[in-house]
Amino acid sequence: MKGFPDLPPIWAAVFAALSILAAKLIPILSLDVLRFLAWPLIILGFGLIMWSAYFFLSKRTPIEPHHTPSSLIVEGPYRISRNPIYLGLFLGVLGVACWSAALTSVIVVFAFPFVIKARFILAEEAALKQQFGSQAEAYFASTGRWITGLSI
Numbered sequence: 001m002k003g004f005p006d007l008p009p010i011w012a013a014v015f016a017a018l019s020i021l022a023a024k025l026i027p028i029l030s031l032d033v034l035r036f037l038a039w040p041l042i043i044l045g046f047g048l049i050m051w052s053a054y055f056f057l058s059k060r061t062p063i064e065p066h067h068t069p070s071s072l073i074v075e076g077p078y079r080i081s082r083n084p085i086y087l088g089l090f091l092g093v094l095g096v097a098c099w100s101a102a103l104t105s106v107i108v109v110f111a112f113p114f115v116i117k118a119r120f121i122l123a124e125e126a127a128l129k130q131q132f133g134s135q136a137e138a139y140f141a142s143t144g145r146w147i148t149g150l151s152i
Contacts, residue, residue, distance in 0.1 A: 006065075006066075006119070007064070007065065008065065008085070008086060008089055008116060008119075008120060009089065011089075011112070011115060011116060011119065012089040012090075012092065012093050012112070015093045015108065015109055015111070015112045015115075016092075016093045016096040016097070018108050019093065019096060019097035019100060019105040019106070019108045019109050020096065020097075020100055020105065022102070022104045022105050022107075022108045023097075023100035023101070023102035023104055023105035024100075026102075026104045027102045027104060028102060028103050028104045029102065029103040029104075030101050030102055030103075031101055031102075031103060032101050034097075034098040034099075034100075034101045034106065035098060035099055035101050037095065037098040038095045038096070038098040038099035039095065040095070041091050041092065041094050041095030041098060042091070042092050042095035042096065043095075044088075044091050044095075045087075045088040045089065045090070045091030045092035045093075045094075045095060046088065046092060047088075048077060048084050048085075048087060048088035048091065049084075049085050049088035049089065049092075051076060051077050051084070052076070052077045052078070052084040052085045052088065053085065054076070055073045055075060055076050055077075055078065056073065059071035059073055061073070063085075065120045065123070065124060066120075066123065068127060068131065069124075069127060069128060069131055069132075072128060072131075072132045072135055072136060072139060074139050074143070078143070079143065079148075080143070080144075080147060080148045081143065081144060081145075081146055081147055081148065082125075082139070082140065082143050082144065082145050082146075083116075083121055083145060083146060086113070086116050086120070086121065086146075087146055087147070089112075089116070090109070090112055090113055090116075093109050093112055094106065094109050096109075097109045113146065117145070121145065125140065128140075
């Protein structure tokens with residue numbers, strides 16, 4: 001759609017809605033225990049997003065995807081994840097899915113990282129490599145795309 005804002009929070013909202021819809025239409029294995037995880041995940045995700053956004057503001061570099069970065073951020077949450085804002089969005093969407101308490105809902109959410117990677121992360125990594133060269137390469141080698149130490 002022309003003029004549609006292609007932004008990660010929009011994708012997160014779509015996946016949250018899909019997870020709720022999946023729970024309603026295909027309520028496979030209802031687990032009420034998942035509801036206890038919902039708010040902690042949502043709060044953790046929001047906190048991670050705010051903490052990560054602070055570094056964009058302090059470095060005065062664009063936070064919006066598809067903009068040319070003016071700084072390579074490697075501090076704070078960026079020490080453990082190259083994409084802590086996307087990780088925070090994932091945690092929030094997972095929290096929404098947990099609130100529905102259906103395993104189907106949670107399964108739907110695990111497609112979100114693949115969409116975000118294809119839609120935003122690969123292009124952002126290429127832009128960082130172009131802008132910062134070997135400094136970006138070294139950062140990529142030392143810090144995981146989602147969480148350092150995990151091969152996801």
